[in-house]
Amino acid sequence: MESAETLGEVLGRRGFGRRSLLKFAIAMTSSLALPPALAPVMAANLAKAKRRSVIWLSFQECTGCLETLLRSSSPSIEALIFDFVSLDYQESLMAAAGADAERTLREAVAANKGEYLLAIDGSIPVKDGGVYSMTGGRSNLGMLSEIAADAKAVLAIGTCAAYGGIPKAYPNPTGAAGVEDLISGKPIVNIPGCPPVPEVLSGVLVHFISFGHLPELDDRKRPLAYFGTTIHDQCYRRPFYDQGKFAKSFDDEGARQGWCLFELGCKGPVTHNACASLKWNGGTSFPIESGHGCIGCSEPDFWDAGSFYTSLAGGSSAGWRNTGIALGVGVAGGLAAALSGRRKST
C-alpha cells in the first residue's frame, strides 16, 4: 500500500520546505560518508519518496533497541515514525493487540509484499523447538522465516539480532543465534551495539528511503560509514594515549583531566562504532567522555571476550580476546593491521 502523498509534500506542510530538506540531506550524506555532491540527489529523492512500510519484529530482546530508536534526534523519532516510514508492526508502540496485532502483521506483509523493510531486534532461540521465546503461541524462528521471505531487506538491529548478543553469551542456554546465522538470500544489514547509536539506525533508514538500497557494508555486513573506524581512532582522548597519559582509577587526577582509559580496560581500540564521532543523545556525551571505558558492545561475542576492566595489554586475568596488544609504539601498528581489510572488496 502506498500513500498518495510524497514526503516532500507532507514535510512542506509542516514548514519543513525544500531548503530545510536540502540542509537535512547535507547533514545525512555527511553522516553516511557519502560524497557531498549526493546531497541534492538525496534531497530530491526524499522529496519524491513515499513512506516505506517497516515491519519490526522483537525476539529475545530487552527493548533497549526500541528505546534507542525513541532517542533518535536526527531525524527526530516523531518525524521518523510518522513522516519518513510507515511503522506497520512494532509490538511496543502499536495500538492493536492479540488477534488484531497478528492480523495487522498479515495485512502489512500482504499489502507491501517484496517492498517492506524488516527490522529485527533480539536474538532467535533455536533450541528445543524455540520454546524459549514465543509470540502468539509461535516460535520466533517460524515467524522470522515467514516474514523475512517477502522483505526487501532485513535490518538486524542491535548486537543480539546481529550476532546473538547477550543470550548467546556462554553457555548460550537457549541456543540463541543472530539473524545472519539463520537467513540467506536477502540483503541484510547489521547495526550492532547494545544498543546501537540511534542516528546510525535512522541513517540507514534514510539511506534506504533515498536510494532504494542499503548503504555500503563492510565484511561483517555493517554500514561502513559508521563502523569503518574504531572508537579509539576518533576518540577525543587519543592525544593522551599517544602521550602515554593514562587514568589509573575512575576518579584519580588523570581521570579528572580526561586522560586515556586504556589501563582501566577501555575496548575502544578494537571496537568499531560511531560513538566517538556521533556521540549519544544528540551529541551529549559517549561512554569514554563520561569516564567509563568502552565495553566493546558492538563487537560480536564481546560478552565472552574477558573482563570489561582488563586492559587490552593484558593484566591479572586473561586479556580481552587475548589480543595481548602491547602498550606504546607497537600499539599503533597493531591497530592499523587490525583495521586493514575491513572494507568490503566488492
Add this chain to the structure above:
Amino acid sequence: MAARRIVIDPVTRIEGHLRIEVSIDTAGNIVEALSAGTQVRGIEIILRGRDPRDAWAFAQRICGVCTLVHGLASVRAVEDALGITVPENGELIRDLMAGAQLLQDHVIHFYHLQALDWVNPIHALAADPQAASRIAETIGYSETSMDHFGRAQARLKDLVESGQLGIFTNGWWNHPGYKLAPEVDLIALSHYLDALAWQREIGELLTIFGGKNPHPNVAVGGAPCAISVDGKLPGGADATAVSTTGLIRVRALIERMRDFVDGVYLPDLIAIGGGYKDWFGRGENVRNFLTYGDFAGSPAGNGFGVPRGAVLGRDLSEILAVDLQDPAQIQEYVAHSWYKYSRDTGLHPFEGETSLDYTGPKPPFAQLDADKTYSWVKAPRWRGHAMETGPLARLVMLHAAGDTAAKALTTETLARLDLPFEAIYSTFGRILARGIESKLLVDRMAGWHARLMANIGRGDLRTFNDAKWAPENWPRHSRGIGTIEGPRGALAHWVVIDDGVITNYQAVVPTTWNAGPKDERGQHGPYEAALMDGHRLEVPDQPLEVLRTIHSFDPCMACAAHVFDSDRRPVVEVKIR
C-alpha cells in the same frame, strides 16, 4: 460457567513478551485469568563464573526500558558482598540518574505504552482545537494555545488520510469503551507527540553521567564518571562530560522534568481520569503491598521517602518488617511455571534452584492450561502472600508511613476527581499513583543536585572508592543483596561470590511479583487477581478492558523471566530460501 476463552498474545505496548488468557461467562464477565511470560534468556546462568565487577553490564541488559536500575541493583549487591562504601557524590549521581530514569520511564509508559487504551486518536480528528484550548486552560496545562492542538490534529489528519495508519492500524477505535470528549482526546494526542521529544531530552541526564542512554555505565564502588570542573583539555574543552557545563545542564534538565510533570503529566491524569471514574473501582485484588525502599539508602535522603516494608489486607495501620536475608520471607514457587525444583517447596533466592522444565504445549499452540504449567515467570511470595509492587505499593507505603507530602498530594489529586482515598486501589488508581510519585520525586531532585554542587564547591570530587577494586582484597567467600525501587517496583539482586567469581546470581524483579502465575496453593498473582476483579468485556473480540488493567502495571516481561539451566546443546541453523 465459562462461555468463552479469549487469548491476547501478543499483549502489545509493553516491554517483552506477555500472553494473557481470560475465560468469560455469557455476560462477558471475566471468571478466570492466566498471565504467561513467553520468553527467557537465562542471564543469571550466563553470569555464573564471571567477574562480579562485570555483572552489572549483563544484569542491566535484563531490561532496556528500566535500563540502569538492574545495573544499580547489581553493583549494590556486589558492594554489599565485598563491604564497599560508596562516596556520597557517587550515591548522589546514582540517585540523579535513577530519578531521571524513573521519570522518563513513567512518562513513556503513560503516553506511548498506555494512553491508547483510554485516548482515541480517531475521535481526536473531530475535535475543535479552539474548544480544546479552552478546556486546557481550565485544567491548567502549561501550553494551551489553539495552535498547539491544531498542529497535532493536522499531523494526525495527514496520517489518517495517507491510508497508512502505521502504529494506529487496527486499533479498537470503534469500541464503546472510549468515553473522552474529542477535545480531551486531542489534548492527550498532542502530548503523545510532545512526550516523544521530552523523553529524548531527559535522556541527556543519563548520558552526561553514564555516557549513553539506554544502558548507561555504572561501576562497583561508585560512579565511574570523574568530575572535571577544573579539567580542561589543551584546546579548552571540558575534560569529561561531568563538567561545569554538564552540571548546569543537569540542573536545567531537572527543571524540564518538573515543568512536564506539573504542566502536562498531572493535568492529563486529571483530564483523562475524570472521563473514566468507573476505572477507580476495579483492578486491585491481592490487597497486599511490598516495597524495598527508595534508592537504597543514599545519605542524601531517600528517592521517594518510601520505607521498606509490607502492608497486608490494605491495613495501613501497620508496616510489617521485610528482611531480604531471612529464608522464610521471600520465596519463589514454580508449581505453574516451566521449571522444576528438587524440593517440593518455595525457595529463597540465596538457595534458589533454576532448572528448566518446559512442559507447555508444543508451539504453535492455541491455548494454555491454567491447571498445569503455563509461564516462564516464577511465583514469588512474601511469607506466603502474593504481593503487589510498584507505584501503587509505594503510595500505599507512604500513606502507612504518614508521609505528609504524599498524603497532601494524593488528597488534592483525588479531590479534583471527587474521589475518596479508597479509589487508589484500582486500575486508574495505579496510573494515578505513578503520576503522584513522579511529582514527589522530581520535587526532591533539585536538592540532590544542590548537594552534589555543594560538595564539589568544597573541593570534594570523589565519586568512586577503589579500596576494594582489586580481587586480592576480597574475602574468599561472600554474598550480598542489592535493592532499588525501580519504575515498576521492588527490585533485588542476590549474588554469591567465591574465589573472585560469581557462583550464584538471582534477581527477583517487580514484574515477577506482579505478573507471576499461581503458586502451589492456587493463589493468583496481582495481574491475574486484578483481571478477576469486576471486569466485563463489552466487546469480547476487542478485550480493551484487559489491556487497561494489564497496562496499568506497566509490564516488563524481559525482567520477569530470565532464569534457567542449560544443557549446552549446539545451535541448530536453519536456512530459508
